[in-house]
Amino acid sequence: MSEDAATALSGVDEDTVRTALIEWYEADHRDYPWRRTDDAYEILVSEVMSQQTQLDRVVDAWQAFLDRWPTVADLAAADRAEVVGFWTSHSLGYNNRAKYLHEAANQVVSEYDGTFPRDPDELSELMGVGPYTANAVASFAFDNGDAVVDTNVKRVLHRAFDVADDDSEFERAAQELMPEGESRIWNNAIMELGGVACEKTPSCDAAGCPWREFCHAYQTADFTAPDVPTQPEFEGSRRQMRGRVVSALEGDRELALDELGPKVRVDYVPGGEYGRDWLRGLLSDLSDDGLVSVDERDGDTVARLRE
Incomplete structure (x- = not known):
């Protein structure tokens, strides 16, 4: 761990931090259907869909997609135009994501005999699957990932532990905090914290944030966070x-x-x-x-x- 990351987490009782977050998550969290499965195909579909779409809107599209193509083999055998058409009709963002998802399904069938690889590096070999998505699938399907670092996680780490606004520092601090071998529950929990308690406008008390007692932002009332890129206006784009x-x-x-x-x-x-x-x-x-x-x-x- 770098000096900056070590400084940011100095004095933090990591076991207390971990226990508080996991207990908070297990007590109550948003019940999305992909959180109730460890099927890598179903999780990959949810991850690709949620890249440009709010999670609440993804639920119906995700279920409809799986009703139409319930397995990776079904998707691989599908007409790509139908997959792209589905993506468009459900307003799921860039259509090339549908194309890449279809090609990734073909890779799993043709190169891996229909069984998803378990390792983030191998998952990254699938078409359109970048490091974040590969790690998410490895975590949520196989409990075999590293710490996920998305916009919500960066915001949480910056506010709670004053981690510097630098991608490498966020990655080091996130990995340091994650309990070894527990990427599934940890990554779900810290992303949930960023999604419901530590949003751009935080809801620390209302959401019962479990990190209030040692959160730098909560103690100082300074809730600044890293700049968050915004999507361009969609209408007329x-x-x-x-x-x-x-x-x-x-x-x-x-x-x-x-x-x-x-x-x-x-x-x-x-x-x-x-x-x-x-x-x-x-x-x-x-x-x-x-x-x-x-x-x-x-x-x-x-x-x-x-x-």
Whole structure:
């Protein structure tokens, strides 16, 4: 552990800290369905869905997704266009997440005989699975992960123990605090603390935060926290327009530019600001992501979802 991390946790009775948090979590926490399973596939789906969507909104989409593709083999065998269409219809953020999830399912089936790897490093080899998601799946499915460090955890560590606003310091402090071999309950508990008690506007007393007695912020009334990146406005954004393109092509499967344009923007004008050149740019992005095929046919540009 670095000097900064050691200083931040100096004087902290780590056993007391751990016990207080775990007992608080076990006594009462938000009951999300993916917290009641250790199925790696179901947990991966929940992690990918929650990357850009509030957890309460993920519940219905997660259940509907699993009803449609209940196993990793079912997802691997699915038509990718259907998976992308589901993602769009449930407003789950960037459509390439659906594409990567489908490709990851194929990797599990073809490279791992349908059984998920248990180690974060191996899980990171799956398409679209970054270090955070790999560690979350290893933790929640196999109790085999490191300490998870997301925005909520950074906020908690910064406020409670005055950990410096530096990713490496957060990772060191989080790992130091996590009880060895208990990544499942610990990571759930500390993320819950950040989600219900130590939000941007904290609810220390109302949520019964178990760390109040030794929390630096609570003692000093200084609740500043690391800067939190914000998502760009969705309404009218390029991301929204990309989703509309996919939705339109899912229904009609193949459309020329001037047929597709009005389905994406009501103010589409072939030669206008939001016209053919603008639409070709969206299609180029989607083509680069492997979601759309664009062909020139009889003088028209024709787009369709890739199979």
